[in-house]
Amino acid sequence: MDDINKQRVSEFNRGNQDALNAIFNDFYRPLYFFAQKIILNEKEAEDIVTETIMKLWELRSNFETYTKIKSFLYITAKNACLNYLKQSQRVNSRHLTYIYLQPGHEDSILSEITQAEVLREIYGALHNLPPQCRKIMQMSFIEGKKNHEIAKQLGLSLNTIKNQKTRGMEIMRSKILKANLLYLIVFYSLTRGSSS
């Protein structure tokens, strides 16, 4: 993974658009999730993330590592969100106060960044599964659908769904995820699938 990221950074430094696309795919969701939680405004969150990625592109030759790109993205998005809140507080009401602007709430913003990053990792791991398996795991785990609902929606038998879920678990167990996360997924899938 480190080698892939190293290569991606060097291509990004040179202005390669595929590298930009890969970074966009990797970070749009977590940055949007983060910004949306802070400012509670979908449209503004979209704009903040787009501008953040634009700034990254403009400064593309300055980043030596993927971690520096990641830090830049979160710092820029965080500053933009706080600026938006300050401006919004000034325009809307002097009495309106936002929790994230309160002294001592820096930690809460930082923990939102941590959450966005953990979700990015998990989402990425689920995306490494084979297509059909991934679709079924996503529908089950992320969308919270029951086995019979997935079977109906995908036009597959209930047995196929169960087999694909087992396969997904096995792949995750062997390749990507282990004990605790696997436990969470199994636990959730079982509780969702038990009534199917």
Place this chain on the structure above:
Amino acid sequence: MEHPEIGQSLQAAEFIYKYLCDDISEPEQRELNLWKERSPFNTSLFNELTDPAQLSAALRAFSNADVRKARKKLLHILSSRYPMQFPKVTIVWRIVIILLSIMIVGAILLLGSILK
């Protein structure tokens, strides 16, 4: 641009993910425990991420972003700010336009020679 607190947040994320994957070393686990103790927000986040229902809800919200629309928007802005690097007409469309132009010119010439 040095922001050590962001670095710590990103590192905490890495440790939590490793914890979930049961792949965390003892020193990392100690660091994670310190991070949890540092703030009530951290403790609460850790509990949230290790609870199946809450994790699932968070992942659902996380996956809700309309990435396709956002990509289109980004490309639109990039092509208006950097038209040379991000041309609106893609290479495939350029080829199609060139071929169509050649065919139209050819058809006109052919028609002209037939009419003569």
